[in-house]
Amino acid sequence: MNGTAASCDLCVRIARTERGENPFSVARTTTGYVNLGDIQYHEGYTIFVAKRCVNELHELAKSERNAYLREMAVVAEAVFHAFKPRKLNYELLGNGAPHLHWHLFPRHAGDRRRGARSGVTRASAGLSPAVRCRRRKTWPGCVVAYWRPSTTPT
Ligand SMILES: [Zn+2]
16 A cells, blocks of 8 residues: 555545545446546546555556456446547556546547646536536536446446
């Protein structure tokens, strides 16, 4: 384990999710947590955080690693169906937060480059997309709507 609830930002977020205090939380899987990105550089930007606080894939036991990767593929497919991008980009970095997490970026035709002022939606401003999803109100491409038991990883 690299971090603890006190020292790792993603562990802190997991703890908030477990207490029901993370408005960006979408789903929990066997090996991780699905969250909408705080800042929606691209509509549907999603983060899939591993339950265990490790920095590298090889630090997970083989069976856990395989399950995490399989679930990441299911999450990515759900994001793709929810947001209907022209391309879905994947990143597994961990330089800033040494806790395994995938960034899933739906890229839409005509979207702006990352960080451009215009077109950036700060999810923390007002009612977050995740909260809208929970309430099942109209938000085109709500991930929750696509997270059905038949697609839940086993
Ligand atoms: Zn952590």
